[in-house]
Amino acid sequence: MEPAPDLGPWTEAALAAALFAVDPVATGGVALRARPGPVREQWLADLHALLPAGMPRRKIPLHVADGRLLGGLDLPATLRAGRPVAERGLLAEADGGMVELAMAERVAGAPVAYLCAALDRGEVLVEREGLALSSPARLGVIALDEGAEDDEHVAGALLDRLAFHLDLSPIGIRDLGDGPYTAETIAAARDRLPEVHIAGAQVDALCAAALALGIASLRAPVFALRAARIAAALEGATEVSDRQVTLAARLVLAPRATVIPYVEPPETEPEPPQPEPPESDGESKSEIEDAPLADQVLEAAKAAIPAHLLAQLRLGGGRRQRARSIGKAGELRHASLRGRPAGVRRGELRPGDRLNLIETLRAAAPWQRLRRSEKGVRSLFDNENGARPKIEVRRDDFRIQRYKQRSETTAVFIVDASGSSALHRLAEAKGAVELLLADCYVRRDRVALVAFRGQGAEILLPPTRSLVRTKRSLADLPGGGGTPLAAGIETGLLLADAVKRRGGTPLLILLTDGRANVARRGEGGRAQAGEEALAGARRVRAEAIAALLVDTSPRPQPQAKALAEAMAAIYLPLPYADASRLSAAVKATAGL
Amino acid sequence: MPVPFPFSAIVGQEEMKLALLIGAVDPRIGGVLVFGDRGTGKSTAVRALAALLPRMRAVADCRYGCDPRADAAGLCEQCRARLESGPFKTRSVPVPVVDLPLGATEDRVIGALDLELALTRGEKAFEPGLLARAHRGFLYIDEVNLLEDHLVDALLDVAASGENLVEREGLSVRHPARFVLIGSGNPEEGELRPQLLDRFGLSVEVRTPEDLPTRVQVVRRRDEFERDPAAFTDKWRRKDGKIRQQITKAQAVLPEVGVADQALEQAARVCLALGTDGLRGELTLIRAARALAALEGEPEVGTAHLRRVAAPALRHRLRRDPLDESGSTARVERVVQELLA
Numbered sequence: 001m002e003p004a005p006d007l008g009p010w011t012e013a014a015l016a017a018a019l020f021a022v023d024p025v026a027t028g029g030v031a032l033r034a035r036p037g038p039v040r041e042q043w044l045a046d047l048h049a050l051l052p053a054g055m056p057r058r059k060i061p062l063h064v065a066d067g068r069l070l071g072g073l074d075l076p077a078t079l080r081a082g083r084p085v086a087e088r089g090l091l092a093e094a095d096g097g098m099v100e101l102a103m104a105e106r107v108a109g110a111p112v113a114y115l116c117a118a119l120d121r122g123e124v125l126v127e128r129e130g131l132a133l134s135s136p137a138r139l140g141v142i143a144l145d146e147g148a149e150d151d152e153h154v155a156g157a158l159l160d161r162l163a164f165h166l167d168l169s170p171i172g173i174r175d176l177g178d179g180p181y182t183a184e185t186i187a188a189a190r191d192r193l194p195e196v197h198i199a200g201a202q203v204d205a206l207c208a209a210a211l212a213l214g215i216a217s218l219r220a221p222v223f224a225l226r227a228a229r230i231a232a233a234l235e236g237a238t239e240v241s242d243r244q245v246t247l248a249a250r251l252v253l254a255p256r257a258t259v260i261p262y263v264e265p266p267e268t269e270p271e272p273p274q275p276e277p278p279e280s281d282g283e284s285k286s287e288i289e290d291a292p293l294a295d296q297v298l299e300a301a302k303a304a305i306p307a308h309l310l311a312q313l314r315l316g317g318g319r320r321q322r323a324r325s326i327g328k329a330g331e332l333r334h335a336s337l338r339g340r341p342a343g344v345r346r347g348e349l350r351p352g353d354r355l356n357l358i359e360t361l362r363a364a365a366p367w368q369r370l371r372r373s374e375k376g377v378r379s380l381f382d383n384e385n386g387a388r389p390k391i392e393v394r395r396d397d398f399r400i401q402r403y404k405q406r407s408e409t410t411a412v413f414i415v416d417a418s419g420s421s422a423l424h425r426l427a428e429a430k431g432a433v434e435l436l437l438a439d440c441y442v443r444r445d446r447v448a449l450v451a452f453r454g455q456g457a458e459i460l461l462p463p464t465r466s467l468v469r470t471k472r473s474l475a476d477l478p479g480g481g482g483t484p485l486a487a488g489i490e491t492g493l494l495l496a497d498a499v500k501r502r503g504g505t506p507l508l509i510l511l512t513d514g515r516a517n518v519a520r521r522g523e524g525g526r527a528q529a530g531e532e533a534l535a536g537a538r539r540v541r542a543e544a545i546a547a548l549l550v551d552t553s554p555r556p557q558p559q560a561k562a563l564a565e566a567m568a569a570i571y572l573p574l575p576y577a578d579a580s581r582l583s584a585a586v587k588a589t590a591g592l
Numbered sequence: 593m594p595v596p597f598p599f600s601a602i603v604g605q606e607e608m609k610l611a612l613l614i615g616a617v618d619p620r621i622g623g624v625l626v627f628g629d630r631g632t633g634k635s636t637a638v639r640a641l642a643a644l645l646p647r648m649r650a651v652a653d654c655r656y657g658c659d660p661r662a663d664a665a666g667l668c669e670q671c672r673a674r675l676e677s678g679p680f681k682t683r684s685v686p687v688p689v690v691d692l693p694l695g696a697t698e699d700r701v702i703g704a705l706d707l708e709l710a711l712t713r714g715e716k717a718f719e720p721g722l723l724a725r726a727h728r729g730f731l732y733i734d735e736v737n738l739l740e741d742h743l744v745d746a747l748l749d750v751a752a753s754g755e756n757l758v759e760r761e762g763l764s765v766r767h768p769a770r771f772v773l774i775g776s777g778n779p780e781e782g783e784l785r786p787q788l789l790d791r792f793g794l795s796v797e798v799r800t801p802e803d804l805p806t807r808v809q810v811v812r813r814r815d816e817f818e819r820d821p822a823a824f825t826d827k828w829r830r831k832d833g834k835i836r837q838q839i840t841k842a843q844a845v846l847p848e849v850g851v852a853d854q855a856l857e858q859a860a861r862v863c864l865a866l867g868t869d870g871l872r873g874e875l876t877l878i879r880a881a882r883a884l885a886a887l888e889g890e891p892e893v894g895t896a897h898l899r900r901v902a903a904p905a906l907r908h909r910l911r912r913d914p915l916d917e918s919g920s921t922a923r924v925e926r927v928v929q930e931l932l933a
Contacts, residue, residue, distance in 0.1 A: 026818075066695045073707075084707045113694045113735045120635060122594055125693035127700035127722060130707035156780065160630045203815065207808045216800045217631035221811045345742050346698055367761070370710040396760045466780060 009171050013043055014179035016164040016251055019230045021050035021181075022189045024098050024140025026226045027163040028119055031104070031154050033145040034168035040144070042176050043168060044100075047142070050186045056097035058090045062106060066128075069114055073129040075362055082369070084131060091115070091124045092135035104143035105152040112155040115141060119161045130366070163223035165255035181234070189233040196229045198240040205294040209249050212298050214259035224252040242293055246300035254301040344399040359399035361391070368392060409507055410446040410463045410499040411436070414492040415474075416512035416552060417453040418483035426479040429511045429552045433474055436509060437467055446504070448495050449473050452488030454481030455518065459491060463499060485516035485563075486529060489536035496545050507546045510569070513553035514560030530559065537566035548572065548585055595821040599640035600831035602633060603810045604801050610884070611794040611904050612641045613835070615730070615772045616687075617842040618883040622793030622876060623751065623773035625736070625784075625908065632798040633810075634776040638732050642689030644832055646840045648728065652681035655720060656727050656767050657688070666754075668767045688729030690722050690771075694738055702746055703758050703765065718765045723747075723756045726771040736775030737784045744788055747773070751791060793876045794901075795908035797921060842886035849882045850892045858898055858932060865927045868909040877905040899932045 020027050034040040048057070060069065067073075071089030078085045090099065091114065101107060101115070118124050118137045126133040141162060143154045159165065203225060210221040228248035232240040344359045371392040413433055417426060440447050447470050449461040460473040489510070496506035516529035540547050547569035551560040556573040564571035572585050602609060608626055615624045626634045650657040651671050658671045660680040667675065674680070692701065703721035710716065722731065731747075733739060739747075750756045756769040775792065777784070789795070801807055817824040856878065863874045880901035881893045890897070907920040 070693075070695050078711065083712045109738065110694060113738050117693065117734060125691055127693055127696035129697055130699060130704060130719065132700060157630060157778065198815075200812070203812055204804075204808050207811050208804055211802070211804055211807060216629055216802075218633075218800055218807060218810050218814075219631040221807065222814050225811060225815055347742075366707055367705070367710055370705075370714045370716060373714040374716075394761070469780075 008175065009168075010175040010177060011179075012251065013166050013168060013171065014046060014181070015231075015247070016166055017043060017047040018050060018179065018181040018186060018234060019227055019251070020140060020142075020164060021047060021186045022230045022234060023193060023226070024051075025122070025138045027140060027223065027230070029098070029141035029143065029162040030164040030166055031143045031145055031159055031162045032166050032168065033147065034166075035146055035148070038173050039168050039171050039176065043166075044142070046179060050181055050183055051098070052183065052187065056094050058094040058097070058099045060090055060099050060101045060111070062103045064090070064111060066110065066114075069111060070124055070128065071126050071131075071133060071135065073131055073366070075365055079365055084366070086126075086131050086133055088135065089124060089126070091118045091137040091139065094139045095136045096138060098140040098142060101141055101143045103146055104154045104158070105145045105147035107158075108155050112158050116157050116161055160217050160219055163227055163252050167255070185234065188236075189230065192233040192236070192238065193230060195238045196232045196240060197238060198225065198229055198232075198245075201293060202228065202240055202242065202245045205245060205297045206249060206253070208294045209297045209301050210253050210256075212259075213253055213257040213301060215253060215256045216258075217256075220253060220256050224248045227252050242296065245293065246297050249297045249301040250303070254303075257301070260302065345402055346396070347398065347400050348395070349398050349400060354401045356399045356401040359401075360393065360397050363399055364391060364393045364397040367394075367397075408446060408504050409440075410448060410495075410504045411440050411507045411509055412448045412450060412463075412492050412495050412499070414450045414452070414457075414488045414508060414510045414512075415477065416483060416485070416488065416510075417451045417477050417479045417481075418517075419453075419480045426477075426552075429550070430474055430477070432511060432550055432552075433509075434471065437470060440467075445507075448499075450488060450491045450495065451477050452484050452491070453479065454484070456484050457487040457491035459495060463495070463504075482518035482524065483512070483516050483529070484518035484520070485512060485514070486520045486532035486536045487518070488512070489533060489540065489567075490520070493536065493539060493543070493545070496543070505546075507548070508540060508567075508569070509548045509550065510563075510567075511550045511552050512560065512563075513551060514549075514557050514563045515553075516559075533563060534566050537563050537569075540567035540569070595825060596639040596643040597633075597636050597814075597817055598825055598828035598832050599637070599644045600835055601813055601817070601824070601828045602637055602640060603813060604806055605633065605637065605798055607904060608634070608637055608796045608798050610900070611796045612637060612774070613839065613887060614794065614880050614883040614901070615774070616641065616645055616839050617886055618846060618879055619728075619770065619772045621772070621879055621883065622872075623775070623791065625789070625792035625795040626774070626776040626798060627779055627784075627795065628798030629800045630778055632800050634798060635734050638689070638730075638734075638774055638776065642687075642730070642732075644836055644839070645687040645689070645729075646836050646843075647684045647686050649682045650685045650728070652683045654680075656724050657685055658768065659728060662768075666768055666770070688726055690726040690729065690731050692722055692731055692733045692739075694735055696722065696743070698743060698746065701743060702750075702756060703767075705761050705763060716761065716763060718758065718763055720767065721756075723750055723769040723771070724767055727767075727769050729771055730774055731771045732774045733776070735777050736788070737777040737779070748788065748791055789908050790872070792908065794880060794904040796904050797907070838887055841889065842883065845889070846883065846886040848891070849885045851878055851882060852892060855881070855893045855895070855898060858895060862898070862902060862927055862931050863906065865931060866906060866910055866924060868906055873906050873909045877902060880905045895932050899928055902928045902932070 016030060020030050032040065032043065034043075051057070067087075067089070069089050069091060071087055071092055074085045074087035077087070099115075114124075118139065119141065122136065122138040123134050124137045126135070141158070143158060143162060145154050147153055153159065206224045206228070207221045210224065215221075225248070228240050228245045231244040231247050232238070235244070237244075344356045346363070349355060368391065371394070413436070415429060415433060437447060446463040446465050447461070447467065448459070448463040449470055450457055451460050452458070460477065461470055464470065492508050492510070496508060499506040514533075516533040517524060517526050519525055519528040520532050547567050549560060549564040549567070549569040549571050551557060551571065551573040553560065560573075561571055570585050599609070611624045611626075615621050626637070628634065649660055651660050654668060654671050656668045658667045660682045664672050664675055671680070699721065701722050703724055704719060706715075706717040706719035750769050751771070751773050754768060754770040756767055758765045773792065775784075801810065859874050859877045859881070863877065866873075868874075877898065878893070881897040884897045884901055885891075885893045903921055903924045907924050910920045910923060
C-alpha cells in the first residue's frame, strides 16, 4: 500500500492550483484565504501561468453592479444604433475561463446568488431592462478571502460550490518554491482526463470519509471524486490510484470537516465514527465496511484538518455552526433616505423619496424616438406653448433610490455557563434567553451567542438571524467550571465592536450571577477576577453600548447589581423575570 | 441549455418528488416550496421535472399559449375575440418551465413595451414578460428567499388572481397568467416572508441523506451522468417515460377522483388540531390528496393519501413558534399519528 502523501502547505496549495487549472469548471474553483501579499501574488501568478494563453480571466470588484455582472442593456450603443444592443456581463465574458472575486468574505446576497447560479447552470440568464438573454458562462471562481477574523468567511452557498478551500496564511515567503507543473503538463492532463477511470470502491471511500467528517453537502464527495480523477490525469495515469484518492480527500474534504472522526487503533474492531455514524454499513451492497482504503482516506483527511480548526472542533463549535449566514436582501429595512444605497426601484415619486436622476434618464432614453413621434401625449416637461423638450421623461421612467438601513439591532447574549450558575440556574438562564430570542425574532433582530465558563469565553454563534441555530447552540451548551466573567464581557465587547463596524447597533444581554472567580489570564482569584469584570463593565458604559443584565442567582446578588451599574445596564433579577418583564426590559434597553 | 438530470434517477427525496408531481397533476395546488440543505439537488429536481412533463395543446397562434379548452375568462384578449368564430387551431407545445433568475428587473417579469420595436420603428407594442411565458406551466425561482420584495409582491398578486395586468406607457394589457410557482432556497440564507410562505400550496423540507449507501448512490449516479449525459439519460428514458405516463393519466382522471365525507372530515379534524389559519390548509390538503390518489390510479381519496400529503400541505401554515426546534414537521406528524391512524 502506498503511504498517505504528506505535503507541505505550499506544495498542497500549488497542487490545488494545478488541479483547478486542468478543469476550472468541474472543480468550481478555489476559496483562497490569504491577506494580500507576496504569497497570494505568487500563487495567483503560478495559477495564471498554468492556464492556457487566451483563457478569459475577469476580476469582480466588491461592489459590482448587477448590470455589469450579469449583462444588460448597453445604453450608449443602443442609442447610437437605434436598436437594443446587449452588453455582456462579466460572467458571460469569463465563459471558458475564470473569475476572481475580490474581498470575497464581504460579498453577500445577490452577487453570491448570481455566481452560484452561474456555477450550477454553466450559463447566465438575464431578464433585465427589456432584454432576455442566456449566455454560456462555464467558469471557475477564485474567491479571494481576505477575512481576518474567524467569523469572516466566504458565503456558505458559494463555498459549497468551490472544490478547494485553501488557507495560505500559515505560508511564509521562504516556503515558496517552483511547482512541478507547467502549462504543458496541465494541457496534457486536460486531454487525458476523459479517459481516467475511478474504481467503485474508491468512490465509496470518498463518500464514507465525507460522511465521517460530518460533511453534509453531497457536493463535497462529488468534488473529491473529480479532484481524484484530475490528480490521476495530472500524473499521467488513466486509473485513479489510492494515493490520488487520499490526496483528493485531503484537499477537498479536510477543510470542510465539521467533526473529528474517531478512528480506533488498527487492532481493535473499528467503531463507527461519531457523532453521525453511517447506520446501515452492513447492508450496503458496496463493500465499504472495514475497507482499508476508506480508513486510509479518512486518516489522510484527518491529518490535513488544520490545527486551528481542530481546536474549534474540540470546543464543539465546528465550521457548520460558524458559517456566516448571509442576510436576506429584503429583510433589511428599507429606509427612504438613510443608509447605504441599495439599488433603484421603479415607481411613483412620493414625498420623502429620492429620485435617482441617472437611472431615470437611462430608463427614459430608449423610448425617446417613440415618444417624439407620439402626438397629443403631453410630456411632464412640456412648456406652455406645447413645444417639446429635448428629452421626454414620463412617470414610468421614475427610478427611486432605495437605501438599506443598516442599523438593525444585534442582540449579543453573553451566557454564564460556569459551575456556580450551572448548579441552579443554567436551565433557567437558557429559558430566559429563549424568551428573549422570541422577542428578537419578532423584531427581526440578529442574535449572537457568547458563553463563558472554565478558562475563558467563546463565541458560540456569530451574529445570525437563524433562531433555530441559536437555540441549538444554546441547548448544546455545557455547564460547569469557573466564572471568567471578564473574558465573557470582553468577548461580548469584541462582537459588539464588529457589529458596530458593520453599521449595526449592538445590544449586550449578560446572564450571570456576577460572581467572577477566574481572571482574564485564566487564573483563579476572586478579587482580581471581580476587578477585571468591573473594568470590562465600565468599558461597556464608556462605549455607550446598550446593555441588560439578568441576574441568574437564586437571590439577587450585590455583585451582579454593581456590575449592572458599572455598565449602565438595566438590572433584572431572574426570579422576577417572566416573559413579559424580559421583553419589556429588552425593549427599554434597545430603545424601541 | 445543458441536458437535465433524469427525474427518475434522483436518489431518495421522495417527498420533494411527490410534491412536484402533485403540482404537475393539479396546478391549482398553488405552488411548491422546496427548502433545505445545500447540495440536495433542489434545482436538479425542478429542471428534471421540466424535461419530464407531457406536452400540452395550445391555441396555435396565441403568444400566451392559451388553453383551447378554457372558457372566456381564462383566455387572452385576442383569443376571447376569436372564441365565437369556431374552434381554435391548436398546436402541441411543451409545458413551460420558466426560470426567474435573480436580478431580473420588473419590466421583464411583468412585461413592458417592446424595446426593439420602440427603437427601430417607433412603435408601441407590448412585450410579454416571464409571467406570460410561464402561463399554464411552472415559474421557478431558485433562492426565492433572496428575491427582491417588490418583485415578490408583483408575483404574489398575479399568482393569486391568475391574471397579469400591465399598465405602463399608456399601455393597458391584461393577459392570463396561471402558473405553478416553484421556489427553492436554503433557510440559512434568510427566511421567507410569511406572506409568501403562505401562498405556496405545498412546502417540502429537503435534507441531505445521512446514510452512506444512499450517499454513495447519489455520487455515483451524478458521476455517471457527468461522464456521459446522453448515455445516462438514455438509460433512464424508460423510467422517465413511465412517470410521464403516470402524470398524463392522473391529469385525465383527476376530475373523477372522489372525496368521501369521511376524508373531508378527517382533513378538517387534522387542520383543527393543528390550528392552521383559514381554510386554505384544508383545501390544499384535500386537493393534494386527490392528486396523489389520481397519480396512484385510485378512484377515491383514502386516509393513506391524506397521511402522505399532510406534512407538505400543512407544515408551513402552522402558527409559527420560532423556538420550537422540533419544527412544524414533527407537530404535523404527531397530529397525523393521532388522527389518521
